[in-house]
Amino acid sequence: MSSSDTSTAGGSSYIAQEADRIASDIDGYLKQNERKEMLRLLTCGSVDDGKSTLIGRLLYDSKMVYEDQLAALEVDSDRYGTTDTDFDPALLTDGLRAEREQGITIDVAYRYFSTARRKFIIADTPGHEQYTRNMATGASTSDLAIILIDARHGVLTQTRRHAFIVSLLGIRHVVVAINKMDLVDFSEPVYDRIRSDFTDFAAKLDLPDVHFVPIAALHGENVVNKSEKMGWYGGATLMHLLETVHIASDRNLIDLRFPVQIVNRPNLNFRGFCGTLASGVVRQGDEVMVLPSRKTSRVKTIVSFEGELTEAFPPMATTLTLEDEIDVSRGDMLVHPRNLPRIGREFEAMLVWMTEEAMVPGRGYMIKQAHKLVPARISDLRYQLDINTLHRQEASELPLNGIGRCRFTTEEPLIYDPYKVNRTTGSFIVVDRLTNNTVGAGMILDVSGELSDAERSKQTVTDSPYVMEHTSSVDARERSRQLGHRAFTLWITGLTGAGKAALAYALERRLFDRGCAVHVLDGGNTRLGLSRGLGFGPDDRSEHLRRAAEVARLSNDAGMITIASFLSPSATDRDAARELIGAERFAEVYLSAPIDFCRKRTGNDYYDKAERGELHDVAGINAPYEAPEQPDLELPTHELDLDGCVERVMSLIDARGWFESA
Structure with missing residues (x-):
């Protein structure tokens, strides 16, 4: 489209055509506008670069201002205007009284307009440093960013900060509008210098699609209409770029992610799951x-x-119903079984801090991601970024508007994707537990290429796009009917010497003789193979037990009974195993023998060496053992013989109905 075409599209002839269409065919007009592509954009940059003026000029020159609004603005321009003219375009968006009095933007102002080609939602964001958090809010849903630069001042610190946040928030399309060219005599060398400075800085950022336009927003030069005063510029006007930038390929149509917002149950015959x-x-x-x-x-x-509907795609708000009555709650996520997100309680993210009180690692917060709110803490501040140089700096805290890389630990697993893959499941806000104020915004990083082997093995869902989960054509009921029993896991825990292994193998013999498909998963045996290389510290123990729980789950899925014999001193690790395997097929058996009895049963100086400091991480001596508070079965092995313990476990299995086929 030529510049004259653009002007016509935004001018009075287009408005007249639309008015005629509304009068003659309102239904057709509404359908036509419904089919138009929507572009969400924001303006950002340093203070007084002319963001509000630019938006006002876009609205005015595209004939999107009503006559009564123009009359009111002429009056307000005399009172609040800063342009020494009869019309100050900035007043179209600076709606707050404080904004008009100071001539600045404080809050994020959203405006809607349309042309023959597109519909637009434009966010006018603040330029002042103390309102950077508002700018990040406007950028979170934008497809394109207009970064304004005052031609008199060039690239400033706040310009760099906003450019970095635009990159961080995954906005792929950027228009750098070098404004107030009229105040530098429409100088091409000034434009070239600023373009070069920004290009050098942006080379360090992830901004794949950048365009430059010299404009004078107050007078409308190169905004909607082509400027005759900058004949040296052969590019498109700003409006032409906004109408033609290609955003359709930005949508992720591959990875199904449907966060459940509401469970809709209006009557007994309908149960739907609502969300976007x-x-x-x-x-x-x-x-x-x-x-x-x-x-x-x-x-x-x-x-x-x-x-x-027969199908739905983003960003549609819809309700799904399922063929089976399975438990789905707010905060859950529906995905395709062979295309899974990541699930975990630890992740790293770039964090923009948004409050006066500095962020200090170790403090507890709440994280809101999609429709899920979970307690979390920032366990580590890896580094803070110098916004001017993009160099990493060591820091003990993150100040207002600081940007840093942090490690988060949540109290329950979070379902997420890297932000670059999915802006909804990869982003979150940090909420203060006491005040309920939003204090930070985070973008989850893809750190799969940076992990050690031990760290990578802790992830519960693989990061590789080439590894997919497959579903067996043999279901659990078929396996149960053929084997004559249900699949389940007995998780035997207790101090070293309490008799875990002896009970596990006695149970295996008893169940095998009964005709059951059963095996023992022994802690010592798994350390010789599956967990070889792991130590006995808390982190390695957790990973050891996670691997064992995964094996137990897979065995149960195959219809087998698993008897897991593990010290498992941490209640959190045992709870995680129960959750992974499934509470309906998990029983915790606690051997409650006291340590003095266990010391005698070991038959060696294991506990004595621990007391002398020769052995470390020995549960009950120099490491904690968290006894189960409510085990499914407690066996005082210092009082019962082995046969008595086996009988009690068999009674538990029988009471659960696990000997019956499904």
């Missing part, structure tokens, strides 16, 4: 998995305000 599709495409009949429970079903219907 974050990414991917979902169709009727698709197999879906519910995370974190990992239960699967198929999509029965896709319900919208206009009726049932």
Whole structure:
């Protein structure tokens, strides 16, 4: 489209055509506008670079201002205007009284307008440093950013900060509008110098699509209409760039992510799960998995305000119903079984701090991601970024508007993707537990290429896009009917010497003789193979038990009974094993023999060496053992013989109904 075409599209002829269309065919007009592509954009930059003026000029020159608004603005321009003219475009967006009195933008102002090609939602964000958090808010949903630079001042610190946040928030399309060219006599060398300075800085950022436009927003030069005063510039006007930038390929249509916002149960015959599709495409009949429970079903219907649909895509708000009555709650996520996000309690993120009180590692916060709110703490501040040089600096805290890389630990697993893959599941806000104020915004990093082997093995869902989960065609009921029993895990815990291994192998013999498919998963044996290389510290113990729980889960999925014999001193690790395997097929058996009895049963100087400091991380001596508070079965092995313990466990199995086929 030429500049004259652009002007016409935004001018009075277009408005007249639209008015005629509304009068003659309102339904057709509404459908035509409904089909137009929506572009969300924001303006940012340093203070007084002319962001509000630019938006006002866009609205004015594209004839999107009503006559009564113009009349009121002429009056307000005499009172608040800063341009010494009859019309100050900035007043169209600076709606707060404090903004008009100071001539600055404080809050984020959203404006809607449309042209023949597109609909636009534009966010006017503040330039002052203390309002950087507002700028980050406006950028979080934007497809394109207009970064304004005052031609008199060039690239400033706040310009760099906003450019970095734009990059950090994954905005792929950037228009650098070098404004107030009229105040530098429309100088091409000034434009070239500023363009070169910004290009040098942006080379360090992830900004794949950058355009430069010299403008004078107050007078409308190169905004909607081509400027005759800058004949040396052969590029497109700002409006032409906004109308033609290609954003369709920015949408993630591959990875299905449907965070459940509400469970809708208006009557006994309908149970739907409402939410906004974050990414991917979902169709009727698709197999879906519910995370974190990992239960699967198929999509029965896709319900919208206009009726049932055959498919849905982002960012549609819709309701899904499933063929099976499985448990789905607010904060859960529906995904395709062979395309899973990551699940974990630890991740790293870039954090923008948004409050006066500095962020100090170790303090507890709440994290809100999608529709899930979980307690968390910032366990480590890896570094803070120098916004001018982008160099990493060691820091003990993160101040207001500081940007740093942090490690987070949540109290329950979080379902997430790296921010570059999915802006919805990869972003979160940090909330102060006491005040309930939003104090930070985070973007989750993809650190798979930076992890050690031990760290990588701790991830519960693989990061590789080439590794997919497969589903067996043999279901649990078929296995149970053929084997004559259900699959389950007995998790035997207790101090070293309490008799865990002896009980485990006695139970295996008894169950095998009964005709059951059963095996023992022994802590010592797994350390000789599966967990070889892991130590006995808390982190390595947790990983050791996670691996064992994964094996038990896979064995149960195959229909087998697993008897897991592990010291497992941490209640948190045992709870994690129960959650991973499934509470409905898990029983915790606690051997409650006291340490003096265990010392005698070991038959060696294991505990004595621990007391002398020759052995470390020995539970009950120089490391804690957290006894189960409510085990499924407690066996005082210092009082019962082995046969008595076996009988009690068999009674537990029988009471649970596990000897019956499904």
